[in-house]
Amino acid sequence: xxxxxxxxxxxxxxxxxxxxxxxxxxxxxxxxxxxxxxxxxxxxxxxxxxxxxxxxxxxxxxxxxxxxxxxxxxxxxxxxxxxxxxxxxxxxxxxxxxxxxxxxxxxxxxxxxxx
Numbered sequence: 787x788x789x790x791x792x793x794x795x796x797x798x799x800x801x802x803x804x805x806x807x808x809x810x811x812x813x814x815x816x817x818x819x820x821x822x823x824x825x826x827x828x829x830x831x832x833x834x835x836x837x838x839x840x841x842x843x844x845x846x847x848x849x850x851x852x853x854x855x856x857x858x859x860x861x862x863x864x865x866x867x868x869x870x871x872x873x874x875x876x877x878x879x880x881x882x883x884x885x886x887x888x889x890x891x892x893x894x895x896x897x898x899x900x901x
Contacts, residue, residue: 842866843889855888 810816844866846857857864866884891898 841893843894844886 844864845855846864848856866886868882868884869879870882871879
């Protein structure tokens with residue numbers, strides 16, 4: 787009896803989906819069953835640099851009074867990467883490391899005491 791219920795449920799779902807697709811075909815001339823779109827606003831020639839004023843800070847913190855880096859090389863290094871995918875001249879995924887350095891207090895907009 788459970789098998790009949792599952793079969794009936796799947797049959798209703800298939801008939802419903804087929805009906806919706808048929809109505810799309812009749813009303814809108816839509817013949818696609820599945821559509822794949824690739825949306826990319828930026829092309830590989832568009833790059834942000836620090837000359838454009840883009841600066842990103844990242845790090846690991848313990849949320850205490852210690853403002854120094856707590857990164858431990860025994861666990862690994864924290865690095866930032868550009869990830870790109872799907873461009874014509876670079877198909878697939880590509881990771882490029884972003885050059886980084888430690889931020890100064892002036893860059894972070896804080897005093898030496900952390901305020």
